[in-house]
Amino acid sequence: MEDKIVIAIKKSARELFRKYGYNKTSVNELAKNACIAKATFYKYFASKELILHAVLMDYIEENVSDILNKHVNEKDLATFLANTILKVSRVTYTVCNEFVGWEFLRESANAQEYLKILSDDLEFLLLRSFMQNETISATIPEERLTFLIKCSKNIVFSFAFTAVSVGDVRKNFISFQKDMLPYLVEATLL
Incomplete structure (x- = not known):
């Protein structure tokens, strides 16, 4: 089973990438939408x-x-x-x-x-x-x-x-x- 944080990050990415596109979505926005710190994002995904x-x-x-x-x-x-x-x-x-x-x-x-x-x-x-x-x-x-x-x-x-x-x-x-x-x-x- 996937970690709750990984699930939240993936959900955030699906939503924001669909809405704004990959290029226009920042890591800050992904982290904020997943309700985590930017450092936490990088703990799970290096990029x-x-x-x-x-x-x-x-x-x-x-x-x-x-x-x-x-x-x-x-x-x-x-x-x-x-x-x-x-x-x-x-x-x-x-x-x-x-x-x-x-x-x-x-x-x-x-x-x-x-x-x-x-x-x-x-x-x-x-x-x-x-x-x-x-x-x-x-x-x-x-x-x-x-x-x-x-x-x-x-x-x-x-x-x-x-x-x-x-x-x-x-x-x-x-x-x-x-x-x-x-x-x-x-x-x-x-």
């Missing part, structure tokens, strides 16, 4: 980036678990994999947009380094979650799942960085779903 990471990974992990449980009864394994990858990609894009904002991520060198860490942790989370599914772990070798996850993740992050508008993002997701994902899933299941 604002680390609390962002904790909040994003908690949110993504909850959603990955829900997605996997809801789609476990898909018609076939290919449909299950495609739907899961697509939904997790959307969740990841949305949560980065909500808490951080893609404009900030595109413009900040530090944010891009952080995004690499988030991307790697997301890959590990997805692979671990898929491998815990008995049907998947018995059917698909881990290196093929890694291929599917890496390719999908790289495609989604690349169009998140290049999209100019929400409409562009929507078109890119549709293109990913129809033109790329079926081939990635097929290659994974060979």
Whole structure:
């Protein structure tokens, strides 16, 4: 069970990052909203980036678990994999947009380094979650799942960085779903 202070800090971060964005929220504001001293914040999280990471990974992990449980009864394994990858990609894009904002991520060198860490942790989370599914772990070798996850993740992050508008993002997701994902899933299941 998480410490009460960690829970308060995470709750504060979720609220303030959503309301003002990561870049416009200070550690002072996070501590004040959590009803703790700034020094206490730093006792639990060495930086604002680390609390962002904790909040994003908690949110993504909850959603990955829900997605996997809801789609476990898909018609076939290919449909299950495609739907899961697509939904997790959307969740990841949305949560980065909500808490951080893609404009900030595109413009900040530090944010891009952080995004690499988030991307790697997301890959590990997805692979671990898929491998815990008995049907998947018995059917698909881990290196093929890694291929599917890496390719999908790289495609989604690349169009998140290049999209100019929400409409562009929507078109890119549709293109990913129809033109790329079926081939990635097929290659994974060979």
